[in-house]
Amino acid sequence: MLKRLATVSLAALATVALAAQSNAETRITYKSAKAASSYYQMGVEIAEALKTGTNGDMIVTLEESQGSVQNVMEVRARGGDYVFTAPPSLAAAAAAAKGPFDGKGDPKFSEIRALFPIPSLTMHFVMSKESGVQDFEGLDGKTILLGKGSFGATEGEKYLELFGLKDKVQQANVELSNAVPALKNGQIDGFVTAGSWPAPNVVEAAAATGVTVLSLTDDQITQTKRTKTIIPAGTYAGQDKDIATTSLPVVAFATTAMDDDTAYTLTKTFWDQKAAMSETSPWWKGVDKSLMGTITGKIHPGALRYYEEAGFELSDSQK
Structure with a gap:
């Protein structure tokens, strides 16, 4: 009888211990x-x-x-x-x-x-090295992939309009998920993406083809009414200078x-x-x-x- 009571008591204690552990989580x-x-x-x-x-x-x-x-x-x-x-x-x-x-x-x-x-959410305007584009003025006549429905697409379109480029840029009808292959085969000159830095698709593009991520001037950043963000030099392959861009906290x-x-x-x-x-x-x-x-x-x-x-x-x- 005592042995049986001891067994029951140990089982009860184990149950209490497990319950306490569960409650601690x-x-x-x-x-x-x-x-x-x-x-x-x-x-x-x-x-x-x-x-x-x-x-x-x-x-x-x-x-x-x-x-x-x-x-x-x-x-x-x-x-x-x-x-x-x-x-x-x-x-x-x-x-x-x-x-x-x-x-x-x-x-x-x-x-x-x-x-x-x-x-x-940090804006990236990513241009192929082959395009030769170094600033936003250089986007005139280029083919850019904005994507659809994302913050980056909406924000990118807004910036093109703010900087007087909306009718000077050809927008590519390609999914953003295909941006790197499209850049590599010359189908597009660049793409716009928003995300944390370093952005995985920008890392991939920089390694695969070589890219220039455009910086915004202080005046352009003011026009966007977004937060100024600096992407440090060396974040992406071939990037030897800080990139001044914008972000959404x-x-x-x-x-x-x-x-x-x-x-x-x-x-x-x-x-x-x-x-x-x-x-x-x-x-x-x-x-x-x-x-x-x-x-x-x-x-x-x-x-x-x-x-x-x-x-x-x-x-x-x-x-």
Whole structure:
């Protein structure tokens, strides 16, 4: 009888221990971008970094997304475990029920809070060395691939119009996924893409054919009303000078439904693991304290606690 009681007691203790272990885990859902994109790969890296940095106490489930608008819209039906990526301007538009959220406002949009910045959507105007193009004036008469439906395509078309080139450039009817082969076989003179730097398709193009990534002048950057970004020399093969271009900031967000301790751990672990992530994926090198200024809305109170402990300079509007 005593042996049987001891066995039952051990089994009960094991059950309690397993339950305690399960309760210690914090589960997060992270929604970012399409599975084929660099931003989805960043999500994979963040998930691994959080698991490593918390010794498995924080488990992240990655979800594919069709884009930032969908990410923000899902705030209405999600809880405190939801983390998503979007440009800060889009989060602000949701709270104000403007732009893509016109007529679709929801009180939960005003509960969106920032956690940390991730690599920005950086514009690349990529020209083949053979084209001889060194600046935007040189695009006159050239064939350019813009793609369709993406931020880079929309932004690229806007820049061509701003700089008086819309009717001087031939737009190629080729999918952006075929940009490198099209550049290599001379079907196009260049292509426009937006993503984190170093951008995988630009790395491929630079290695395969040799390219020039165009710099914008300060006046051109002002006209775009975007954030000035410098891509350091040496980022791409054959690039011996810094590239001045523009970017759209991207931030990881949660809502006030997330408890402060979880937001604190998420944010602290991200910054603690960023150096290690940069060793394997260079696009994380573009994330530093200077990007905190691109967060135009409020920061989650839990994340704010970390930033104040770590000595980050924050604006009053972020607190």
